[in-house]
Amino acid sequence: MKALYPCLWFDGQAKAAAEYYCSIFPNSKITSENPVVVQFKLNGQNFMGLNGGPQYQFSPANSYVIECETQEEIDHYWEKLGDNGKHGCCGWLDDQYGVSWQIIPAILGQLMANQEKAPRVMKAFMQMTKFDIETLMNA
CATH class of the missing domain: 3.10.180.10 (2,3-Dihydroxybiphenyl 1,2-Dioxygenase, domain 1)
Known part of the structure; x- marks a missing residue:
């Protein structure tokens, strides 16, 4: 297994959320992005933000x-x-x-x-x- 990390479901705000979190935690950055998915690290830990829509909170x-x-x-x-x-x-x-x-x-x-x-x-x-x-x- 290569990696285990959380995926956070957003309603069109994945990039804004990733930027927000990266501004708060040390050793953090956006590592890749496209219109659907934003990959980022918070204090070295991998996360994924998904622009999945309003279905889930x-x-x-x-x-x-x-x-x-x-x-x-x-x-x-x-x-x-x-x-x-x-x-x-x-x-x-x-x-x-x-x-x-x-x-x-x-x-x-x-x-x-x-x-x-x-x-x-x-x-x-x-x-x-x-x-x-x-x-x-x-x-």
């Missing part, structure tokens, strides 16, 4: 997780991807195209693995929209 049932090492990274992705989108709770948001993202601190798994600390961490993040690393670590 995105939903939170399929989301993309961004593990962030710092609060600055969380802030960056939260602001950029959430611009003209919808912010949800617990680090979730839908961007302006309807694609769902989870912007989470990379340390979250480690904090949740601590049986003593996990209930306090969960209580803290259930009250958050955008994750705050310092608050989670102090929970």
Whole structure:
């Protein structure tokens, strides 16, 4: 198998979406395009945008997780991807195209693995929209 990558179905906005995402993520670029398909990389990961029409919509049932090492990274992705989108709770948001993202601190798994600390961490993040690393670590 040569590659495994997601195909995102858009209603005529595949190129605009690819340009938007490439402007947000490092190490990103459009690699090829035609009127139907746009191939692009986000942080080195292959994606395909398909101009498939209005038949299908995105939903939170399929989301993309961004593990962030710092609060600055969380802030960056939260602001950029959430611009003209919808912010949800617990680090979730839908961007302006309807694609769902989870912007989470990379340390979250480690904090949740601590049986003593996990209930306090969960209580803290259930009250958050955008994750705050310092608050989670102090929970």
